[in-house]
Amino acid sequence: MSAQNSTPEIGEMIEASSTGRVAAKDLAMLGQIEKKVRWLSSWTIHNANHIRPKRDGIKVGGHQASCASMTTLMTALYFNVLRPQDRIAVKPHASPVFHAINYLFGRQTKEKLENFRAFGGAQSYPSRTKDGDVVDFSTGSVGLGAAVTNFAALTQDYLRYKDMLPRGEKPGRMVALVGDAELDEGNIYEALLDTWKHDIRNVWWVIDYNRQSLDGMIDAHLFRVIGRFFRAVGWNVITIKYGRKLHDAFAKPGGKALKKWLNEAPNDVYSALTFQGGAAWRKQILGDMPGDNALTSLLGDYDDDALHDLMTNLGGHCMEAVLNAFDAVPNDKPTIFIAYTVKGYGTPLQGHKDNHAGLMNVPQMDAFKKQNNISDGQEWDYAAGLDMAEDKIRDFINSAPFNDGKARKKLATVIDIPAMPYARVETSSTQEVFGKILNELAKMKDCDLADRIVTTSPDVTVSTNLGGFVNQRGLFGRENLADEFRERKVPSAQKWIRSPEGQHVELGIAENNLFLNLAALGLSHSLFGQRLFPIGTLYDPFIARGLDALNYACYQDARFMVVATPSGISLAPEGGAHQSISTPMIGMGQPGLTSFEPSFGDEVATIMGWSFDHLQNPDGGSVYLRLSTKPVAQPDRDLSNETKSQIVSGGYWLREPGKDCKMAIAYCGAMAPEAIAAWEKLSVDHPGIGLLAVTSTDRLYNEWQDLERTRLEGKASGTMSHIENLLKPLASDARLVTVIDGHPAAMAWLGSVRGHAVAPLGVNNFGQCGDSIDLYKHYQIDTDAIIRATKRWD
Incomplete structure (x- = not known):
């Protein structure tokens, strides 16, 4: 057997502390709501697969087991912990749980749930553009939904330090609900490193540590690596391993042996026993630890059903443990909660290694319906099967801090766009003209556009012609940091002064982070009610390196300008590794992104002016400029309004x-x-x-x-x-x-x-x-x- 945990557990802290801030009656109410959320999410998927007519014979799908492992955590957050200013990225496979919660809030309709994964219905994965106002961050491409919360926190800090957010209001927490298998994605760690450099605050990641993925079990020692890595980048790490029932059992004679067995149980053994039930638990534990009379006596105090209930009482399914864990956060530093859960908890699928895409069949759902005291025809009822009156449940849900009834998406003022400051020279490149225009904008005083431009680049700021803008407007940082080269009078063309007033966010060499940062900055008007004009630069061929994150940003209608330069084989001496070929077709094929490839400086100016308006247009989107370093003779002309219109067309x-x-x-x-x-x-x-x-x-x-x-x-x-x-x-x-x-x-x-x-x-x-x-x-x-x-x- 391999040890599963050697770190302090939040459950142990709970045992030594008071019950916590939540009264017993509220815990009971939250337990009832959790039961309803688990039922509704499971029924939504069942209805889509077994009741709604199938016209094409293709499996509809859904993830009943992945939903069930999240119901306690999401119930605690949405109905008790979260505030209106908090923003949440829900793990893709918990989408039905999210929809069920919004159904109880009155923000989702029965018709949408009945049409889950159907045209016009609730989406398979939370979508800002298709599920409407209730979704803060789209998720679907695993790992990106988690990582974007870090950059949303960075965006919030950027706005806060510029006094662009309401004074006196506590910062929102950027919360990611993450499947443990998502931590296999490399973009997670790129994002953690880059945002650590910016000392981000007010981020929570809640890991659904059910130790199962699509094809198998999670490595038994993953929890150690998770904890070590997050601590290394300055995060608080809180483990929610065991629930109240298990802690009570641990305190009894034989309890230490039971805890030792649990700590050493391999993940696959634990999951198999979870599926098999109480008799299998008893046989396995006593077989592994023969001759321990105290342990035998302890297990004898539970019948098979009670023993199964005890052994699956992990911290992520104990409302008391979860709430006390959220209360235990000591500061505003980023915090990760490693919540031990059971995949498929409370359903006939729990623990089975094939349950990821598995669905309850009709007999299993009938049994599950009976278990939840739901009668035929009551499947969508608000309080059917619960032990409390509907009016009391509604009153409790309506009083949840998060459920303030206001729109989740904010509105921002439309900014007037001045004429782009373009001055013709005999010969220039499109990249050079872009840099000069930004430099001239940066010099403008009392210009809303210039003050709201924020640039960002993955360590290619100078080579993509952003240097002039940064010299004028500075780098963003939480604290002032002088440019030591200038302080020591060492000649340099660059003035890298970092301060809260700076308008450039420097990133490491990670294109995924660039597009996630652009996604968060490009949602500032909707998330925080303040308009920003994000401009990101990178080398054109490396768009492909961040293409998943670019698609993710466009999918949720983030608004930004990406300037990719140099492009093509015109960057001749650099060779094939830095030359781009297919990017024009990426620009043509990417929804939500309008691509341009101008030849002359006046075209660049015309397109940039149009683009800043396009970023603000409700029917607009993001913009991609494919530019070159190739010097080109500039035409001596005054563009007519008709020609300008044709250029942007x-x-x-x-x-x-x-x-x-x-x-x-x-x-x-x-x-x-x-x-x-x-x-x-x-x-x-x-x-x-x-x-x-x-x-x-x-x-x-x-x-x-x-x-x-x-x-x-x-x-x-x-x-x-x-x-x-x-x-x-x-x-x-x-x-x-x-x-x-x-x-x-x-x-x-x-x-x-x-x-x-x-x-x-x-x-x-x-x-x-x-x-x-x-x-x-x-x-x-x-x-x-x-x-x-x-x-x-x-």
């Missing part, structure tokens, strides 16, 4: 096509010089050739496709998308050459809009070192390749 004719045009070149981003040079050479023999500047393949493609789907429904007659209007001047047999410093598929679809022949040029293999001249020639995106592509039809 996705494209415009840099050189208008002639009448009945038979040929056009469409380029994107860094390929402007090569496309312009090809156009100039070709226009000698092909007057009227068009040159199309594509600033957003994303906006062009998705608007066109949305309109096409509308047309399939017989609607939108006579309406044209922007790309259809742009290509309208071309002859029906015109040829298109498209060129992008990325995968050619990102622009190849242009030929499908009006049926034009297309020669798509781009990069569809790993890059390599070289200068841009050699690389463009090798990957056939240089001027000569563009010209050759136009002659394919000659």
